[in-house]
Amino acid sequence: MSLGDDPAIVRLGALPWGSRRLRRLGEAICAGEAPPADCPRYADVMLWYDDLAAAVQSVLRALDWTSLLHDRPPPELTSRAKTVDTLREKLVRKPDHPLGSIQDVAGVRFECEMTLEEQDVVVQAITEGFDHPPTVVHDLRTHPVHGYRAVHVWLRLPQGRVEIQVRTHIQSAWANAYEAAADVLGRGIRYGEPARHDAPWVEGLVHGLQQISLRRGADLERLRQEHATRVLDLGMDDPYRAAVVSAADRADLVARQARIAADEEEFLDALHDVEDLMRKAHP
Structure with a gap:
């Protein structure tokens, strides 16, 4: 059905x-x-x-x-x-x-x-x-x-x-932060239109936010995907295969996961700060 x-x-x-x-x-x-x-x-x-x-x-x-x-x-x-x-x-x-x-x-x-x-x-x-x-x-x-x-x-x-x-x-x-920015700078920035503020820093802010998504956001997702693929390739989802994974590979997985988690947390915290700042500017 x-x-x-x-x-x-x-x-x-x-x-x-x-x-x-x-x-x-x-x-x-x-x-x-x-x-x-x-x-x-x-x-x-x-x-x-x-x-x-x-x-x-x-x-x-x-x-x-x-x-x-x-x-x-x-x-x-x-x-x-x-x-x-x-x-x-x-x-x-x-x-x-x-x-x-x-x-x-x-x-x-x-x-x-x-x-x-x-x-x-x-x-x-x-x-x-x-x-x-x-x-x-x-x-x-x-x-x-x-x-x-x-x-x-x-x-x-x-x-x-x-x-x-x-x-x-x-x-x-990222979408929440950019939506909050659009409430302050004009919803047209969601469609590639100029911001309704002509301060010289505004255009740089809008471009910077877009690049954060296209570069850093996409890169973080790529790293998370590569790590997940590596976990499957090593067979960590299978108790029998996981039992023979070397200590070095295990340590590498743990280290990579920790780095990914830390980088994502930093990225998300920065976006939440942007969103909070924009919400305060446009209550």
Whole structure:
């Protein structure tokens, strides 16, 4: 059975508005006008998408991820529907995309401490669980967007569209810091637009944050993945093979893991400091 057939999702029924009515509502939102009388209210549409996102989140939360993520901390799952301001921003930026075709009006985030390969496995489990083809997967690790790296799964359900963002702990920390910076410097920096502050240091800050993700963040994830691959190659997951691993190899694994953990902690602490600073500047 597809995860889309879960009662939490099915109980919502099919999306009650057609594409034409949603398009007209989107045009009204874009223009900052009241919607026509025959259009749904914005509050009703957002409540629907909020319920849809929450339903998908609950379905994912109920799954047992330990078989894929093993001893990792449980994934953090959150959901939301777009606010009217962020939706208007997207509609203005993409005038050829009517409201009904906006993929991320309903959004779910799956964030977890994991390797890149484990991230791939999670994405595959979600995609196949909802009986969707691989074409719904959008890998923003190989094609980052202004520093943003993650993997998105675009669901198309009878109840509406949902975007699931699957992020490692490193990708998540950077995204949160950059989002906080966008609240202060202008949300346009998320799309490559100039910051709304013309101080000479602002452009350098935005560029620096993007490079931190593209270089240091990606490098840390590569090192974690290489270490995990080395552990498997030595057979440390097999008690019989692990018993014959040399003391030197064991010591090397321990040392590498300690260095990776220390480097990641330093990276995450720095990003959390940036996020806190920006939150204070934009309460």
